[in-house]
Amino acid sequence: xxxxxxxxxxxxxxxxxxxxxxxxxxxxxxxxxxxxxxxxxxxxxxxxxxxxxxxxxxxxxxxxxxxxxxxxxxxxxxxxxxxxxxxxxxxxxxxxxxxxxxxxxxxxxxxxxxxxxxxxxxxxxxxxxxxxxxxxxxxxxxxxxxxxxxxxxxxxxxxxxxxxxxxxxxxxxxxxxxxxxxxxxxxxxxxxxxxxxxxxxxxxxxxxxxxxxxxxxxxxxxxxxxxxxxxxxxxxxxxxxxxxxxxxxxxxxxxxxxxxxxxxxxxxxxxxxxxxxxxxxxxxxxxxxxxxxxxxxxxxxxxxxxxxxxxxxxxxxxxxxxxxxxxxx
Numbered sequence: 181x182x183x184x185x186x187x188x189x190x191x192x193x194x195x196x197x198x199x200x201x202x203x204x205x206x207x208x209x210x211x212x213x214x215x216x217x218x219x220x221x222x223x224x225x226x227x228x229x230x231x232x233x234x235x236x237x238x239x240x241x242x243x244x245x246x247x248x249x250x251x252x253x254x255x256x257x258x259x260x261x262x263x264x265x266x267x268x269x270x271x272x273x274x275x276x277x278x279x280x281x282x283x284x285x286x287x288x289x290x291x292x293x294x295x296x297x298x299x300x301x302x303x304x305x306x307x308x309x310x311x312x313x314x315x316x317x318x319x320x321x322x323x324x325x326x327x328x329x330x331x332x333x334x335x336x337x338x339x340x341x342x343x344x345x346x347x348x349x350x351x352x353x354x355x356x357x358x359x360x361x362x363x364x365x366x367x368x369x370x371x372x373x374x375x376x377x378x379x380x381x382x383x384x385x386x387x388x389x390x391x392x393x394x395x396x397x398x399x400x401x402x403x404x405x406x407x408x409x410x411x412x413x414x415x416x417x418x419x420x421x422x423x424x425x426x427x428x429x430x431x432x433x434x435x436x437x438x439x440x441x442x443x444x445x446x447x448x449x450x451x452x453x454x455x456x457x458x459x460x461x462x463x464x465x466x467x468x469x470x471x472x473x474x475x476x477x478x479x480x481x482x483x484x485x486x487x488x489x490x491x492x493x494x495x496x497x498x499x500x501x502x503x504x505x506x507x508x509x
Contacts (some may be wrong), residue, residue: 182237183186183235188208188340192413193236194353196471203444203445204352204445204446204447205445205446205447206447206448206449207306207446207447207448207482208233208388208447208449208450209419209448209450209480209484210387211482212387212447212448212471212480212481212482213250213283213480213481214250214387214407214478214480214481215233215247215250215253215470215479215480215481216244216246216252216253216477216478216479217249217375217476217477217479218236218477219235219240219244219253219477219479219505220237220238220239220240220242220287220401220454220477221237221238221239221240221450221457221473221474222236222237222238222244222457222458222473222474222477222478222479223235223236223237223238223263223264223266223416223453223456223457223458223472223474223476224236224263224264224265224266224275224276224277224416225266225458225459225460225462225470225471225479226266226267226268226269226274226460226471226491227268227384227457227460227462227463227466227473227491228268228274228439229272229490230270230302230466232245232301233245233247233248233332233350233360233462233470233479234246234256234266234274234275234301234455235253235266235470235479236259236263236264236265236266236500237263237455237477238263238264238279238283238284239256239262239284239285239286239287239294240241240286240287240288241259241260241261241263241281241286241287242256242258242287242288243255243256243257243258243259243263243266243274243276243286243289243299244253244256245301245389246328246470246479247453248462248463248468251319251413253426253479254324256301257299257307258288258290258306258307259276259278259288259290259291259292259297259299259307260278260281260286260288260290260291260292260405261278261279261280261281261282261286261287261288261290261291261293261294261379262278262279262282262283262284262286262307263276263277263278263279263320263443264276264277264278264279264280264283264317264318264319264320265277265319265320265321265331265371265416265458267321267323267329267330267491267492268321268323268390268491268492269323269329269353269492270323270327271298271353272300272302272365273298273299273300273301274298274299274300274301275292275296275297275298275310275319275321275323275329275391276290276296276297276299276307276321276479277296277319277320277321277332277468278293278294278295278296278297278309278318279294279317279318279319279321280292280293280294280295280317282294282317282324283317284389289312289451292309293309293312294312294315294316294317294318295309295310295311295312295315296311296312296320296331297308297320298308298309303383305316308382310353311351311356311358315333315346315349316332316333316334316335316346317333317334318331319330319331319332319333319334319369319417320332320369320370320371320444320458321366321371322371322372322373322480322491322495323491324373324377324380324395324491325362325373325494327352327353327354327398328350328351328352328353328397329350329351329353330348330350330371330373330380330419331348331349331351332346332347332349332365332369332370332371332382332384333346333347333348333349333367333368334346334367334368334369335347336367337367337385337404338367338386338490339367339386340386341386342375342386343366343367343386344365344366345363345364345365345366346365346367346368347362347363347365347368348360348361348362348363348365348368348371349361349380350397350398354428354483355357358403359398360398362382362393362400363398363465365382365384366384366385366386366387366477367384367385368384368413369382369384369385369386369388369414369415369416370390370415370416370417370427370428370458370476371383371416372416372417372418372419373419373493374392374419374423374424374489375419375421375422375423375487375489377493378394378395378396379393379394379395379403379406379423380392380393380474380482381393381417381419381425383414383415383416383417384414385413385414385430388410388411388412388413388414388419388426388442389407389409389410389411389414390409390411390414390427391403391406391409397423399503401466404509406442407441407442409425409426409442411428411429411432411436412431412432413426413430413431413432413464414427414428414429414457415427415430415450415457416428416457416458416459416472417495418459418460418461418469418486418488419457419460419488420484420486420488420489421466421472421486421487421488421489422440422486423440424437424438424439424440424445424486425437425442426459427459427479428456428457428458428459428472429456430455430456430457430474430509431455433449433450433452433453433454433455433456434447434449434450434454434456435447435448435449435453435456435459435469435471448471448482450471450473450480451475452472454473454474454475454476455474455475456471456472456473456474457472458471458472459472459473459490460491461484461488461489461491462481465487466487466488466489466490467483467484467487467488468481468482468483468484469481469483469488
């Protein structure tokens with residue numbers, strides 16, 4: 181085989197590799213806007229349908245309201261314990277995954293157990309406990325197009341050999357009944373539905389990956405047609421209108437964007453040791469990405485080209501419990 185042939189073949193391979201390699205955009209905090217700071221260990225951002233932004237403060241047992249125009253954030257409600265994830269329900273209330281306050285020290289003196297809480301932000305009521313079944317420390321939540329609340333429930337926060345399998349639950353508000361859909365996810369964390377109602381994404385923090393599942397009312401199986409996304413310590417996640425995935429990496433100090441095919445396309449470099457925890461879309465056009473950052477108790481906003489999906493999903497059919505449901509033991 182001649183040298184010319186080797187050279188030509190190598191050039192072809194290089195050209196193919198260059199064409200196949202996706203371009204990756206990098207932005208920093210200088211490309212965003214700081215909406216809030218010094219409000220505790222921030223998590224669970226939610227944009228409501230009437231244009232308000234709320235986040236949780238895990239270390240203060242409280243909820244805060246932030247403002248896109250840069251006004252200082254204000255304390256909105258005290259939940260007690262450690263409010264972690266949060267989402268907007270079909271009933272117009274904020275639904276909160278409450279870890280019970282054992283994950284980290286909390287300023288709040290209100291006693292509360294691991295549970296699901298609800299808060300009607302429009303009526304200035306006190307958050308109340310809706311469901312407190314056999315859960316360990318609920319982490320994040322989202323409403324599905326089936327009208328049910330899907331939430332993650334890690335069994336401790338260990339990594340490597342110390343990691344224990346946690347659970348993903350489906351709670352049916354109409355029947356006030358919860359079932360375990362997954363029980364083999366190591367440190368289940370961020371959770372989100374995509375543009376297609378059968379696609380559920382779950383961050384498995386202890387395994388450094390995000391998987392997509394095919395779901396029914398009572399089952400979830402790994403979708404092997406979607407590539408497993410590998411990212412260091414994935415935390416909160418969210419999906420845009422085209423099926424692209426934003427992932428907050430709590431230990432990597434980054435927020436990473438993957439296109440609908442699972443290719444990395446963009447990274448927000450928040451900073452080493454900053455602990456970005458979660459993301460949501462905000463603004464009238466859902467074209468601003470909100471990032472909660474634990475270090476400094478911050479809430480950041482970045483413009484994005486592809487808007488997010490509405491929260492909750494646009495329509496919810498009538499929900500009822502699966503036939504002959506069984507309580508987990």
